[in-house]
Amino acid sequence: MRDDLLNIPNRSTGRLTRREAMxxxxxxxxxxxxxxxxxxxxxxxxxxxxxxxxxxxxAVPASKPxxxxxxxxxxxxxxxxLRMYLAPENTPTLDPYLNVSVRTQEPSAxxxxxxxxxxxxxxxxxxxxxxxxxxAESWKASDDLLSYTFNLRxxxxxQNTPPLNGRPVTAQDVVWSYERFLKVSPExxxxxxxxxxxxxxxxxxxxxxKDLYAPFENxxxxxxxxxxxxxxxxxxxxxxxxxxGSGPFIFDRYESGVGFFxxxxxNYHRKGEPHVDxxxxxxxxxxxxxxxxxxxxxxxxxEVEQQDLDPLKQSNPxxxxxxxxxxxxxxxxxxxxxxxxxxxxxxxxFSMAINRDEMLATVxxxxxxxxxxxxxxxxxxxxxxxxxxxxxxxxxxxYDPAEARKLLAAAGYxxxxxxxxxxxxxxxxxxxQQVEVIQQGLKSAGVEANIKxxxxxxxxxxxxxxxxxxxxxxxxxxxxxxxxxxxxxFLLYHPKGPRNASGVNDPKLTEMIEKQMRTLDKADRKQQxxxxxxxxxxxxxxxxxxxxxxxxxxxxxxxxxxxxSDFGLGAEVVPKLWLDK
Amino acid sequence: xxxxxxxxxxxxxxxLIGVTMVVFSLVRLLPGDAVSMLLQDYAYAKxxxxxxxxxxxxxxxxxxxxxxxxxxxxxxxxxxxRSNEPVTVEIxxxxxxxxxxxxxxxxxxxLIAVPVGVIxxxxxxxxxxxxxRGVAIAMLAIPGFWLGTLVITLPSIWWQWTPPLRYTRxxxxxxxxxxxxIIPAIILGIALSGTVMRLTRAQMxxxxxxxxxxxxxxxxxxxxxxxxxxxxxxAFIPVLTLLGLEVAIVVxxxxxxESVFALPGIGRYLLEGIQYRDxxxxxxxxxxxxxxxxxANLLVDLLYGWFDPRxxxx
Numbered sequence: 001m002r003d004d005l006l007n008i009p010n011r012s013t014g015r016l017t018r019r020e021a022m023x024x025x026x027x028x029x030x031x032x033x034x035x036x037x038x039x040x041x042x043x044x045x046x047x048x049x050x051x052x053x054x055x056x057x058x059a060v061p062a063s064k065p066x067x068x069x070x071x072x073x074x075x076x077x078x079x080x081x082l083r084m085y086l087a088p089e090n091t092p093t094l095d096p097y098l099n100v101s102v103r104t105q106e107p108s109a110x111x112x113x114x115x116x117x118x119x120x121x122x123x124x125x126x127x128x129x130x131x132x133x134x135x136a137e138s139w140k141a142s143d144d145l146l147s148y149t150f151n152l153r154x155x156x157x158x159q160n161t162p163p164l165n166g167r168p169v170t171a172q173d174v175v176w177s178y179e180r181f182l183k184v185s186p187e188x189x190x191x192x193x194x195x196x197x198x199x200x201x202x203x204x205x206x207x208x209x210k211d212l213y214a215p216f217e218n219x220x221x222x223x224x225x226x227x228x229x230x231x232x233x234x235x236x237x238x239x240x241x242x243x244x245g246s247g248p249f250i251f252d253r254y255e256s257g258v259g260f261f262x263x264x265x266x267n268y269h270r271k272g273e274p275h276v277d278x279x280x281x282x283x284x285x286x287x288x289x290x291x292x293x294x295x296x297x298x299x300x301x302x303e304v305e306q307q308d309l310d311p312l313k314q315s316n317p318x319x320x321x322x323x324x325x326x327x328x329x330x331x332x333x334x335x336x337x338x339x340x341x342x343x344x345x346x347x348x349x350f351s352m353a354i355n356r357d358e359m360l361a362t363v364x365x366x367x368x369x370x371x372x373x374x375x376x377x378x379x380x381x382x383x384x385x386x387x388x389x390x391x392x393x394x395x396x397x398x399y400d401p402a403e404a405r406k407l408l409a410a411a412g413y414x415x416x417x418x419x420x421x422x423x424x425x426x427x428x429x430x431x432x433q434q435v436e437v438i439q440q441g442l443k444s445a446g447v448e449a450n451i452k453x454x455x456x457x458x459x460x461x462x463x464x465x466x467x468x469x470x471x472x473x474x475x476x477x478x479x480x481x482x483x484x485x486x487x488x489x490f491l492l493y494h495p496k497g498p499r500n501a502s503g504v505n506d507p508k509l510t511e512m513i514e515k516q517m518r519t520l521d522k523a524d525r526k527q528q529x530x531x532x533x534x535x536x537x538x539x540x541x542x543x544x545x546x547x548x549x550x551x552x553x554x555x556x557x558x559x560x561x562x563x564x565s566d567f568g569l570g571a572e573v574v575p576k577l578w579l580d581k
Numbered sequence: 582x583x584x585x586x587x588x589x590x591x592x593x594x595x596x597l598i599g600v601t602m603v604v605f606s607l608v609r610l611l612p613g614d615a616v617s618m619l620l621q622d623y624a625y626a627k628x629x630x631x632x633x634x635x636x637x638x639x640x641x642x643x644x645x646x647x648x649x650x651x652x653x654x655x656x657x658x659x660x661x662x663r664s665n666e667p668v669t670v671e672i673x674x675x676x677x678x679x680x681x682x683x684x685x686x687x688x689x690x691x692l693i694a695v696p697v698g699v700i701x702x703x704x705x706x707x708x709x710x711x712x713x714r715g716v717a718i719a720m721l722a723i724p725g726f727w728l729g730t731l732v733i734t735l736p737s738i739w740w741q742w743t744p745p746l747r748y749t750r751x752x753x754x755x756x757x758x759x760x761x762x763i764i765p766a767i768i769l770g771i772a773l774s775g776t777v778m779r780l781t782r783a784q785m786x787x788x789x790x791x792x793x794x795x796x797x798x799x800x801x802x803x804x805x806x807x808x809x810x811x812x813x814x815x816a817f818i819p820v821l822t823l824l825g826l827e828v829a830i831v832v833x834x835x836x837x838x839e840s841v842f843a844l845p846g847i848g849r850y851l852l853e854g855i856q857y858r859d860x861x862x863x864x865x866x867x868x869x870x871x872x873x874x875x876x877a878n879l880l881v882d883l884l885y886g887w888f889d890p891r892x893x894x895x
Contacts, residue, residue: 083747092663240666255748256674256845257748257844257845258747258843280747285841286840288734289733289841289842289843291734291737293743295737295741296737296743297741299746315738455611455612457613460617462617
């Protein structure tokens with residue numbers, strides 16, 4: 001009855017046999033396979049061009065500023081809306097003094113100014129750190145090198161928005177900002193070496209130092225010390241609600257979870273800049289979405305992971321790639337005061353067990369360099385451990401599992417070791433792959449490393465700060481993108497360094513670090529920094545690994561987009577680029 | 582019904598207080614704390630202690646709890662530790678996005694699942710049934726993030742097209758907003774529809790064998806009337822129960838789908854809150870989710886009576 005009622009076809013013809021069902025499933029599987037093949041999913045597809053087997057040894061700066069710096073015939077065109085991916089998540093606050101996160105500092109570069117900033121232009125490597133004036137027209141050091149005087153430009157004005165109303169930016173604003181920075185910024189130790197900042201007149205700022213400090217320009221020009229609007233902070237308590245600066249763009253609004261929006265500052269002090277009328281800096285959490293946005297021209301530019309670069313070049317060869325060396329140093333660290341890592345032979349053995357070439361090939365598309373205690377990206381200061389000048393300690397960077405086994409045996413571990421390897425997935429796939437390469441390398445030297453991944457929040461607030469047990473336990477993780485060798489040395493190796501997670505306290509090394517800090521002659525300082533790198537290669541308090549590039553991808557119509565350095569994209573790169581469409 | 586409703590509503594209060602206590606305690610048991618996350622790489626001990634005191638996190642946990650609960654009772658869900666902005670404001674900005682996504686997803690899920698479930702039951706053991714059941718299992722098996730990534734990636738490669746990446750609010754431009762929301766809602770709806778479809782089919786098969794269905798048919802009623810008015814209405818009660826539970830799945834799915842489609846909803850806000858140990862955000866959102874789920878299930882219970890007049894509330 002029910003069959004009639006419900007109009008079910010005759011069972012003998014309508015019902016599937018098992019064979020038919022299996023055939024159907026087989027066809028469905030084939031269809032799925034074809035769909036995947038047609039989809040050319042970037043993560044599953046072998047690159048058409050195999051990664052270079054031998055990593056390039058970068059004895060010279062290796063960024064490629066010219067690729068996107070091609071200028072169309074004629075002068076830059078003004079106008080247009082620039083839409084880029086800026087961050088995967090919200091900014092914690094709009095006040096750059098209240099949080100040191102890149103999520104806060106990077107947007108600030110669009111709207112605020114600094115005294116000086118890294119120069120960008122044709123042929124200048126992204127990490128060259130050749131400074132030019134931002135608010136400052138000129139600057140000079142005193143004869144005793146204990147004070148620096150900055151002369152402000154005559155034409156600098158705050159954006160024409162209440163309560164600033166376009167008034168001139170004065171030296172008093174700089175001093176006020178410095179004093180507020182010391183009060184509220186978690187980065188205030190950046191100015192520990194400064195004795196005072198004064199404003200003898202409206203256009204002159206004088207910084208007096210407590211001691212000689214070679215990286216002074218670098219510290220003052222880093223994208224942290226923005227000159228802030230006094231009136232806004234006095235009225236609102238901080239600068240988290242209103243963004244009014246003297247930078248290239250005027251802040252329109254921040255939409256939580258969506259992005260930042262702004263327009264051109266017509267009174268910007270760097271004449272002719274910016275070229276685009278409007279900026280839309282979007283928050284896009286998912287990497288696949290960013291890639292799709294680039295392909296669909298929903299985005300004019302975005303930073304792209306190295307693993308996604310080849311598939312993108314294949315599907316969209318017209319895209320421009322602007323690269324800069326990655327100044328990040330993923331290291332192995334441990335407690336150097338406790339066995340087994342208080343024995344230098346064990347530390348050296350671990351370093352010799354790392355296949356840095358394999359790491360470059362696997363993680364960085366075969367391109368990059370071997371970090372020492374200074375990231376290879378800081379090519380001006382980095383001493384190539386594969387070069388002729390490094391000396392005998394260069395051998396500890398070479399992958400040599402047999403020698404590593406001998407060192408371990410000499411240290412009392414003839415049968416190898418079993419250790420825990422702590423890391424975090426919080427830095428993404430790149431660091432996870434580096435961890436896996438390290439684990440494989442250690443195995444070749446007889447060290448069984450049991451990987452234990454910590455959730456990022458747990459990692460950053462415990463292990464990263466050195467709060468972990470010593471003994472048979474190592475940590476693998478990156479440090480921040482420092483742009484000065486002193487930052488690598490002081491923060492990681494000095495007993496007072498806040499990131500000295502290994503617990504290094506080596507009086508000889510401390511003396512070397514403090515000496516180079518006070519050496520203002522560049523050639524002499526470089527020699528000292530070379531010596532420190534050689535010395536640390538022997539000690540291996542932290543075991544440096546290898547790093548590749550950071551890649552910004554732009555649409556073909558984007559012109560004069562130079563390599564970025566740190567968080568200063570909005571002030572250094574974006575004002576110069578223009579849209580040829 | 583009114584005493585039943587009053588009793589159920591009264592039970593909501595201890596349930597939600599229990600949720601707040603559990604969430605409040607659990608987030609503080611997680612390794613890592615908000616201050617370390619705020620200071621990240623630069624956590625000098627002195628700065629961390631200062632900030633912990635400034636945020637009031639150095640006080641006993643029970644003091645923090647009762648202070649927060651007092652605020653909640655006055656409509657203040659707390660202040661984000663990370664942004665220093667009121668959580669209530671952020672949630673009110675983001676809630677419409679997730680609510681729109683969730684409602685669209687449930688509607689789409691039902692639009693897919695119920696007809697497919699009915700057809701599958703009515704055509705039991707036919708090719709149609711096998712195909713539809715296969716589709717339902719695929720819908721259950723395919724993770725939303727994978728489907729979302731495919732939907733984002735493949736059109737961008739094939740046709741240089743992707744859904745708009747810049748979110749537009751419904752009241753700013755309804756057409757643009759719907760254009761942006763429809764794909765994520767379909768993906769979320771598909772995830773829901775698999776379970777609902779299978780349950781609908783199973784219930785329909787059972788109901789279609791009941792005597793009253795045969796009687797209705799014997800009376801000469803139209804087939805559609807028998808299926809939809811008599812059979813489906815009774816088969817739908819367990820499906821309704823399932824829908825109440827699926828609200829939780831929508832909330833969970835929203836976390837992923839909002840990230841893939843760059844939608845500024847509360848799912849993403851929760852994710853960021855957890856990543857940064859932003860306690861007030863986690864507490865507030867869990868309280869809201871718990872409230873929504875409890876009320877949705879209460880609504881489902883009340884709807885039983887409408888679907889089946891035999892159900893009595895006592």
